[in-house]
Amino acid sequence: MKFYCYVMLFVAFSIYAQNRLDCSKCSSEIxxxxxxxxxxxxxxxxxxxxxxxxxGYVFSNAEYATIFKKYSWYKPVNDxxxxxxSDIEVKNIAILGQRISEISEYLNNENNxxxxxxxEEKVNQIFTKEKRxxxxxxxxxxxxxxxxxxxxxxxxxxxxxxxxxxVKGNNFNNAVKAFNFKIENDRWxxxxxxxxxxxxxxxSIWFWSRYIxxxxxxxxxxxxxxxxxxxxxxxxxxxxxxxILLYYKGxxxxxxxxxxxxxxxxNFSVDADFYALPKKIQDKIVEQMNxxxxxxxxxxxxxxxxxxxxxxxxxxxx
Numbered sequence: 385m386k387f388y389c390y391v392m393l394f395v396a397f398s399i400y401a402q403n404r405l406d407c408s409k410c411s412s413e414i415x416x417x418x419x420x421x422x423x424x425x426x427x428x429x430x431x432x433x434x435x436x437x438x439x440g441y442v443f444s445n446a447e448y449a450t451i452f453k454k455y456s457w458y459k460p461v462n463d464x465x466x467x468x469x470s471d472i473e474v475k476n477i478a479i480l481g482q483r484i485s486e487i488s489e490y491l492n493n494e495n496n497x498x499x500x501x502x503x504e505e506k507v508n509q510i511f512t513k514e515k516r517x518x519x520x521x522x523x524x525x526x527x528x529x530x531x532x533x534x535x536x537x538x539x540x541x542x543x544x545x546x547x548x549x550x551v552k553g554n555n556f557n558n559a560v561k562a563f564n565f566k567i568e569n570d571r572w573x574x575x576x577x578x579x580x581x582x583x584x585x586x587x588s589i590w591f592w593s594r595y596i597x598x599x600x601x602x603x604x605x606x607x608x609x610x611x612x613x614x615x616x617x618x619x620x621x622x623x624x625x626x627x628i629l630l631y632y633k634g635x636x637x638x639x640x641x642x643x644x645x646x647x648x649x650x651n652f653s654v655d656a657d658f659y660a661l662p663k664k665i666q667d668k669i670v671e672q673m674n675x676x677x678x679x680x681x682x683x684x685x686x687x688x689x690x691x692x693x694x695x696x697x698x699x700x701x702x
Contacts, residue, residue: 407434408457410476420483429680432480436645439467444647444686444701464646474618481620484680501527501593511541519572523561526591529598534605537567538575540598542591542611545581556588560613564631576631578611586615586624592681595628595672602662608632610669614681619645621681628669632661639669643683650683651700659695 405419405427420428433441433448440461443449452458461467469477502510507528511521523543531538541563548556559581566573582589590613597610614626626641637657644650658666670692676682684699685691691699
């Protein structure tokens, strides 16, 4: 698989090099976004990483390190923390990150659960103004999952506090809240709640529905929702954070990820109880983490899979 990924990256780099789409002027000129329309996600990722490479960034990703060291202009620095990006470079990184995000959004159609979200009409019918007030649902309802298992019927309600209308698929939220309600004889009981808000240096926070699962992975007859949300900052996903929360047999188990462009900026923590979960659930969460990396939504420390295999609870580049 690793060799296959390298081949794909090399082919993509060769193609975009032949077409003379490069970042030789990305430090002084804003990228012409019209030229990006025909580029695939692999080419865009290479172009974005070329900005780092031209500053001498030392890649922990072996594939990128191998590709860029073939070019005479690549002069690795001694310390990535010494790199300073110009305003134009930061803008170009953001442009490429946005385009990568848009393609990822298109390629992922949320086919991750047999329990689909309710229609807007159904949501408005069930969650009337009076019902929302009764339940304490004050933010805009974004999605509602309806599911059943041997313990009863439930609604998983995802809400977001918007401060600006969405632009080109981007969300602008101050905070997120999730509620899980059990419905029994018209009585609603809240089984768990999630609350978080964007920090001062972040642009937005929102639920990442493409990675959310509402399934019974260990086949015990009980559905254990996997709720995932994240933030974006100046460099979009690259310096945001992600939270993966699983509710298993009444206990909240989490993984908290901090993305970062520089090696020492990225890390994540894993609740010790994660490693006691059934293997199928652990594998599903690791699979989602791999998808986040592949979709350019997360930058995880080098060798993170091996470190998780050792049941480490804090994982960084060190």
